[in-house]
Amino acid sequence: MDISEKVAYLRGLFDGLKVDRDSDEGRLFGAVIDLLEGVASEIEGLHADIEELGDGLDAVSNDLEDVEDIVFPDEDDENADGDEDDGEEYGFDDDEFMYSVTCPSCGDEITLSEDVLELGEIDCPNCGEKLEFDMGEEPEEDE
Numbered sequence: 001m002d003i004s005e006k007v008a009y010l011r012g013l014f015d016g017l018k019v020d021r022d023s024d025e026g027r028l029f030g031a032v033i034d035l036l037e038g039v040a041s042e043i044e045g046l047h048a049d050i051e052e053l054g055d056g057l058d059a060v061s062n063d064l065e066d067v068e069d070i071v072f073p074d075e076d077d078e079n080a081d082g083d084e085d086d087g088e089e090y091g092f093d094d095d096e097f098m099y100s101v102t103c104p105s106c107g108d109e110i111t112l113s114e115d116v117l118e119l120g121e122i123d124c125p126n127c128g129e130k131l132e133f134d135m136g137e138e139p140e141e142d143e
Contacts, residue, residue, distance in 0.1 A: 003040040010036065071125065105129040 001009075011033050019026045099117060101110045108126035116122060121132045 003043055004037075007033065007036045007040045101131065101133075103127060103129055103131060 014029055014033055019029060021027065021030055097114060099112050099114070101112055102108070103110065103124040103126065106124060106127040106129065108124060110125065110131075112122070117133045119133075121130055123129070124131055
């Protein structure tokens with residue numbers, strides 16, 4: 001029995017008692033039951049909202065897992081041919097040189113292509129720290 005059913009039962013008991021609704025007790029009990037009906041209605045609305053939010057959160061969580069699988073593949077994953085993942089499915093060519101960068105804040109090692117480094121800065125995917133890169137020409141040494 002949910003809250004609305006319990007309040008309806010109380011309303012039925014009140015109506016069955018044939019209490020004079022104009023008496024002090026009758027007005028009090030009537031007001032209390034009216035209040036309980038309003039509270040029960042609000043609670044049912046909140047339960048519906050919570051269920052809807054939970055369903056939306058589940059959908060977002062599933063989508064986030066898919067994105068994490070693409071962005072942060074497990075290092076232990078292997079392709080069907082037994083070779084370790086070489087990044088081809090993420091747009092990296094075999095002949096493209098990759099750079100490893102260690103975040104000074106969290107110590108996480110990040111592998112980046114030259115195209116990403118040329119952007120000049122990225123946020124660390126682990127801690128969000130801004131990492132800046134200077135891809136300018138190295139100064140020539142005087143001979």
